[in-house]
Amino acid sequence: MTHLEHTPASASKRRLAPDTSRLDPRSARAWTEPMAVEPIGGGCYAVASASGSEYHVDLPAGRCTCPDNGYRDARCKHLRRVAVEVTRGDLAPPGRLPGDCAACGHERFLPEDGPSLCNDCRFERGDAVRDRETGDVVVVARATDTPADEWTVEERTVAAYESNDGYPADNPVVEVVYPFSEPRTVDLDALDRYAFPHSRLEKANAQLVE
Ligand SMILES: [Zn+2]
Ligand SMILES: [Zn+2]
Missing domain, CATH: 2.30.30 (SH3 type barrels.)
Known part of the structure; x- marks a missing residue:
C-alpha cells in the first residue's frame, strides 16, 4: 500500500505524510492523530488533542506538559507533532509568530521581538x-x-x-x-x-x- 491510498481527500492541500507504517508507533501517532497546534510565543506551542486535552510544548527545551513526555526519555506525540509541523513550514518556528509584514503586508512568520518584517523585507x-x-x-x-x-x-x-x-x-x-x-x-x-x-x-x- 502506498501512502497515497490512505491520505484522505480533505488533506489534499497538505503535503503528504510519510508512510506511517514504516514509523515507530509513537511517530506514526504524531502524524495521524488530529491535533490543533498553535504557537504561543517563547518557543512554546499549545497542542489541543481530539480528546479535548490541551498541553504545552516547549520546543527548544524539548518538553511537554503531558504525562507521556519524559517517560523513559521518550518524546511524546505532541512534541513530535510540533517538530514535524515546524520542519514542514506549516507552523512558526521558535522566536517567530504568524502576522502581517509591516512592509509588504503578506502573512509570514515574523520575529517575536523586533520589527514586524518578513525576511524578504527586513x-x-x-x-x-x-x-x-x-x-x-x-x-x-x-x-x-x-x-x-x-x-x-x-x-x-x-x-x-x-x-x-x-x-x-x-x-x-x-x-x-x-x-x-x-x-x-x-x-x-x-x-x-x-x-x-x-x-x-x-x-x-x-x-x-x-
Ligand atoms: Zn506531550
Ligand atoms: Zn514583507
Whole structure:
C-alpha cells in the first residue's frame, strides 16, 4: 500500500505524510492523530488533542506538559507533532509568530521581538538601500520597531514629512546614513542619521557592485 491510498481527500492541500507504517508507533501517532497546534510565543506551542486535552510544548527545551513526555526519555506525540509541523513550514518556528509584514503586508512568520518584517523585507545594519524618492543609495545604520508616526524629527513625525506622503504611517522607521557623500568613511556611527519609513527604501545590493 502506498501512502497515497490512505491520505484522505480533505488533506489534499497538505503535503503528504510519510508512510506511517514504516514509523515507530509513537511517530506514526504524531502524524495521524488530529491535533490543533498553535504557537504561543517563547518557543512554546499549545497542542489541543481530539480528546479535548490541551498541553504545552516547549520546543527548544524539548518538553511537554503531558504525562507521556519524559517517560523513559521518550518524546511524546505532541512534541513530535510540533517538530514535524515546524520542519514542514506549516507552523512558526521558535522566536517567530504568524502576522502581517509591516512592509509588504503578506502573512509570514515574523520575529517575536523586533520589527514586524518578513525576511524578504527586513533590513540589517550595513545593508545598502535605495531611497525610492531620490534614488540615493544609503546605508542602514539601524532598523527600528518604532512606527513612522511615533518617531519625531524636529517636532514633526517622520510620517508627517511631505516627502514621506504615501508611505504607511505605521511603517517602522529605518535610520540611514550617507557614506557615499564626501568625505568617505566606513564608520556608520560617525555619520549623521536620517529617519525613513521602511517602505520608502528598497534593497540596492546590485547597484553597489559594478
Ligand atoms: Zn506531550
Ligand atoms: Zn514583507
